[in-house]
Amino acid sequence: MSIKKSKELIFELSQAGRRAVDLPACDVPEATLESLIPARFLRKKPPSLPEVSQPDLMRHYTALSQRNFGVDSGFYPLGSCTMKYNPKVNEDAGRYPGFSLIHPLQPEATVQGALELLYNMEQYLAEISGMDAVTMQPVAGAHGELTGLKLIRAYHRQRGEQRTKVIVPDSAHGTNPATATVCGLETVEIKSHPDGSINLEALQAAVGPDTAALMLTNPSTLGLFESNIREIARIVHEAGGLLYYDGANANAIMGITRPGDMGFDVVHFNLHKTFSTPHGGGGPGSGPIGVKQELVPFLPVPVIVKDGGAYHLEQDRPLSIGKVHAFYGNFGVIVRAYAYIRAMGPDGLKQASEDAVLNANYCLSQLKDDFYAPFNRFCMHECIVTSKQQKQYGVRTLDIAKRLLDYGYHPPTIYFPLIVEEAMMIEPTETESKETLDAFIAAMRSIAEEAKTDAALITAAPQTTVVGRLDEALAARKPVVRWKE
Amino acid sequence: MPWSYLPHTEQDRKAMLAAIGVEKAEDLFTDIAPDLRLNRPLQLPVALAEPELVKHLTALAKANAHTQDYACFLGAGAYDHYIPSVVDHVLRRSEFYTAYTQYQPEISQGYLQALWEYQSMICQLTGMEVANASLYDGGTGLAEAAMMAASATGRKEFLVTQTLHPHYRAVLSTYAKDRGYGLTKIGYQDGLLDLEALQAKLNKNIAAILVQTPNFFGCIEDIQAAADLAHAQGALLITAVDPVSLGLLEAPGNLGADIVVGEGQSLGIPLSFGGPYLGFFATTEKLMRKMPGRIVGQTVDTDGKRSFVLTLQAREQHIRREKANSNICSNEALCALAAAVYLSTVGKTGFQQVAAQSLHKAHYAYQQLNRLPNCKEVFSAPFFKEFVVRLNQPVAAVNEKLLADHIIGGLDLETYYPELKQCMLLCVTENRSRQDIDLLIERLGAIG
Numbered sequence: 004m005s006i007k008k009s010k011e012l013i014f015e016l017s018q019a020g021r022r023a024v025d026l027p028a029c030d031v032p033e034a035t036l037e038s039l040i041p042a043r044f045l046r047k048k049p050p051s052l053p054e055v056s057q058p059d060l061m062r063h064y065t066a067l068s069q070r071n072f073g074v075d076s077g078f079y080p081l082g083s084c085t086m087k088y089n090p091k092v093n094e095d096a097g098r099y100p101g102f103s104l105i106h107p108l109q110p111e112a113t114v115q116g117a118l119e120l121l122y123n124m125e126q127y128l129a130e131i132s133g134m135d136a137v138t139m140q141p142v143a144g145a146h147g148e149l150t151g152l153k154l155i156r157a158y159h160r161q162r163g164e165q166r167t168k169v170i171v172p173d174s175a176h177g178t179n180p181a182t183a184t185v186c187g188l189e190t191v192e193i194k195s196h197p198d199g200s201i202n203l204e205a206l207q208a209a210v211g212p213d214t215a216a217l218m219l220t221n222p223s224t225l226g227l228f229e230s231n232i233r234e235i236a237r238i239v240h241e242a243g244g245l246l247y248y249d250g251a252n253a254n255a256i257m258g259i260t261r262p263g264d265m266g267f268d269v270v271h272f273n274l275h276k277t278f279s280t281p282h283g284g285g286g287p288g289s290g291p292i293g294v295k296q297e298l299v300p301f302l303p304v305p306v307i308v309k310d311g312g313a314y315h316l317e318q319d320r321p322l323s324i325g326k327v328h329a330f331y332g333n334f335g336v337i338v339r340a341y342a343y344i345r346a347m348g349p350d351g352l353k354q355a356s357e358d359a360v361l362n363a364n365y366c367l368s369q370l371k372d373d374f375y376a377p378f379n380r381f382c383m384h385e386c387i388v389t390s391k392q393q394k395q396y397g398v399r400t401l402d403i404a405k406r407l408l409d410y411g412y413h414p415p416t417i418y419f420p421l422i423v424e425e426a427m428m429i430e431p432t433e434t435e436s437k438e439t440l441d442a443f444i445a446a447m448r449s450i451a452e453e454a455k456t457d458a459a460l461i462t463a464a465p466q467t468t469v470v471g472r473l474d475e476a477l478a479a480r481k482p483v484v485r486w487k488e
Numbered sequence: 489m490p491w492s493y494l495p496h497t498e499q500d501r502k503a504m505l506a507a508i509g510v511e512k513a514e515d516l517f518t519d520i521a522p523d524l525r526l527n528r529p530l531q532l533p534v535a536l537a538e539p540e541l542v543k544h545l546t547a548l549a550k551a552n553a554h555t556q557d558y559a560c561f562l563g564a565g566a567y568d569h570y571i572p573s574v575v576d577h578v579l580r581r582s583e584f585y586t587a588y589t590q591y592q593p594e595i596s597q598g599y600l601q602a603l604w605e606y607q608s609m610i611c612q613l614t615g616m617e618v619a620n621a622s623l624y625d626g627g628t629g630l631a632e633a634a635m636m637a638a639s640a641t642g643r644k645e646f647l648v649t650q651t652l653h654p655h656y657r658a659v660l661s662t663y664a665k666d667r668g669y670g671l672t673k674i675g676y677q678d679g680l681l682d683l684e685a686l687q688a689k690l691n692k693n694i695a696a697i698l699v700q701t702p703n704f705f706g707c708i709e710d711i712q713a714a715a716d717l718a719h720a721q722g723a724l725l726i727t728a729v730d731p732v733s734l735g736l737l738e739a740p741g742n743l744g745a746d747i748v749v750g751e752g753q754s755l756g757i758p759l760s761f762g763g764p765y766l767g768f769f770a771t772t773e774k775l776m777r778k779m780p781g782r783i784v785g786q787t788v789d790t791d792g793k794r795s796f797v798l799t800l801q802a803r804e805q806h807i808r809r810e811k812a813n814s815n816i817c818s819n820e821a822l823c824a825l826a827a828a829v830y831l832s833t834v835g836k837t838g839f840q841q842v843a844a845q846s847l848h849k850a851h852y853a854y855q856q857l858n859r860l861p862n863c864k865e866v867f868s869a870p871f872f873k874e875f876v877v878r879l880n881q882p883v884a885a886v887n888e889k890l891l892a893d894h895i896i897g898g899l900d901l902e903t904y905y906p907e908l909k910q911c912m913l914l915c916v917t918e919n920r921s922r923q924d925i926d927l928l929i930e931r932l933g934a935i936g
């Protein structure tokens with residue numbers, strides 16, 4: 004990524020008369036457009052789409068790809084995002100014609116393989132999470148949260164209770180409170196202990212007859228396991244609320260412990276985190292949810308049922324919350340995650356979680372002398388360090404992140420969780436080797452040294468990327484969000 | 489057994505544990521109390537090595553009838569348009585597909601520019617001023633549009649036309665229920681929304697009218713008329729559109745639409761049994777700051793070079809938390825990339841050609857079908873690439889017979905509209921040859 008100049012827009016490459024694919028001539032009689040559609044409905048001016056040749060098009064997008072960094076480009080320790088390797092055979096599988104070229108409304112008899120895969124995937128995730136049933140329909144983590152909270156509302160409503168409050172700790176992902184609002188619920192934020200664990204007194208004070216649910220990430224967003232989880236579950240359940248498990252950090256616990264056994268009633272998984280499907284630059288993901296028995300009647304339709312050897316899509320579910328997606332969720336993503344689970348098997352998944360935790364603790368142990376580590380204990384699959392020791396040199400976490408770009412790394416998640424000042428959240432994942440971690444650790448130590456000797460080098464970073472730091476205020480003040488002719 | 493996705497050797501693990509200062513991996517998990525442990529292997533099938541995995545997955549895939557082997561006349565929100573080869577070649581560039589959201593813009597300029605170009609193309613198609621970088625799908629996009637309209641107008645009532653995709657209405661209903669939104673149905677006449685009924689139900693409490701064009705029956709709605717009625721009462725017009733139709737049909741932005749959403753699957757994204765798809769979303773500059781989802785903006789770097797960055801993030805959940813416009817985080821970025829590559833590949837003239845050929849082939853099929861004694865016309869309204877015919881026996885029975893000739897027939901409308909007995913919704917894209925169509929006609933004629 005060394006070409007330090009702007010890349011032309013595809014519109015700027017356009018020349019009238021060029022095209023990148025040839026389409027066959029129309030082989031049916033063509034009436035005039037006006038005889039088929041009233042003139043007032045017809046377009047006066049065609050959309051100004053680019054006109055480029057195929058070679059130029061391919062070069063354009065190849066050049067853009069070279070101005071982008073993915074997991075295949077290098078180490079990507081972005082905390083809470085689980086940027087693990089995306090196996091290539093899974094990419095192939097998603098493209099098999101029998102998966103990629105099937106219409107969602109085909110007769111059930113013609114899609115038995117697809118339904119079997121979805122059905123099995125539900126069983127696998129139920130086993131991994133310790134839940135009774137799973138729906139694969141939500142297409143992202145936040146969509147899973149939305150589906151889960153709607154199930155919880157439906158459950159309370161069915162019992163004749165109006166519970167309108169969702170408790171979230173102040174360490175929660177932003178999606179938790181945002182989802183509560185989208186579901187017409189009110190968020191009650193409770194202050195965590197400094198280590199991110201739930202303050203039991205604060206929780207006890209917050210719960211009541213209006214508590215719909217507690218949303219919790221475990222391991223927490225600080226990468227620490229919530230040891231009091233049984234007690235937390237007891238407090239919420241005794242108040243009549245339910246427990247929602249945000250599965251963002253499930254990569255730490257596969258085959259080790261299960262949300263269902265901890266006392267959670269609803270769980271979402273991010274297949275694009277824990278189950279190796281690509282993040283796609285921000286999607287598509289998949290956010291299936293698992294539930295305990297008492298919530299099964301409310302699951303979104305359709306529900307896949309197995310009747311003898313055949314699979315059916317059951318639509319008639321009177322207590323269902325309804326549909327959450329036009330069809331059945333992100334099937335193509337689910338195929339990839341299914342392939343991952345089948346490749347890893349039970350022992351492989353457990354080994355993956357163990358190695359993820361090992362890698363995070365290794366990073367923490369090697370970084371804690373040069374960077375401030377706020378928690379003096381073992382972490383789970385991600386660790387937090389801060390720039391507290393670098394502050395005296397005028398170096399902030401943002402600067403360290405930008406300097407890491409010069410070293411060829413994607414930086415950790417920064418300034419999250421909000422309750423840790425100047426946080427850097429490092430999630431190496433299990434797919435990184437010791438050599439990769441050692442090189443990253445060496446880069447971090449080198450930056451710590453640079454802070455003492457040449458802080459300007461860090462605050463002026465990055466120097467090696469195709470663009471320098473951007474004027475984000477300008478972008479927001481005078482939004483230019485499209486090309487104009 | 490070793491797993492190829494896990495790099496550590498036993499020696500690596502030992503060295504790392506020693507560096508941490510513990511003896512075994514188990515020592516790192518002491519925060520998890522023994523009674524919380526699973527303490528047994530997960531009950532999952534044993535691991536498959538790659539060749540075994542390929543065999544297993546191939547067998548599952550083979551148990552499905554797909555559009556390479558079957559001529560598909562199903563539409564209803566998912567369409568078999570041709571996908572040029574280059575689209576997938578671009579999508580397979582792993583710098584794109586293995587990346588996360590573009591929160592580090594200096595190493596994400598490629599994706600940011602591609603998404604900015606995508607937004608520009610969606611604006612071109614829809615005639616709107618701004619577009620976001622994608623939502624989940626057409627159905628959730630419509631629900632998000634309704635929530636945005638409620639926020640923009642301070643009203644909570646909606647008029648929902650029954651010619652709108654039944655699944656989209658179902659998703660809208662799920663989203664609306666817990667927000668206290670009121671949804672009032674507007675019926676149809678001759679395949680089009682009943683404008684008189686719409687006018688009668690409109691008042692100053694209505695946040696928006698939701699209309700689809702071409703609608704679920706394939707018929708082209710009078711967007712201008714609906715927009716005029718909405719605006720007279722201070723309501724917004726939300727339009728769901730088939731993007732391919734915009735190669736021929738007037739842009740909704742030129743007809744008064746305030747929010748334009750739709751399913752972008754037709755733009756280079758495979759059918760994939762219903763997902764991943766692409767919710768596209770466009771609106772006016774005036775409503776931009778109410779828009780859900782990510783937006784890429786243009787800016788400059790320290791040297792003044794043109795560059796791109798995620799912008800207006802103060803609308804989003806990671807900044808605004810419970811006050812965010814929407815809870816959306818992960819979206820369908822890679823599908824947006826596919827759409828941008830598709831639109832650049834077919835280009836200005838190719839895009840019109842895809843739309844025109846779909847129109848002509850659908851009309852050819854419609855005319856031929858209506859010559860059959862066992863097919864009756866249902867609606868007379870102008871249509872684009874989908875249309876309705878009434879058969880003289882149940883649709884499911886007909887479809888079963890068509891499968892024997894490797895034809896995937898149309899949708900049984902009675903499932904969604906009890907009054908449309910024995911009515912089939914058929915779709916003909918540019919990807920159906922005359923031979924495919926003629927075979928369908930011949931077989932339908934023979935089935936009787």
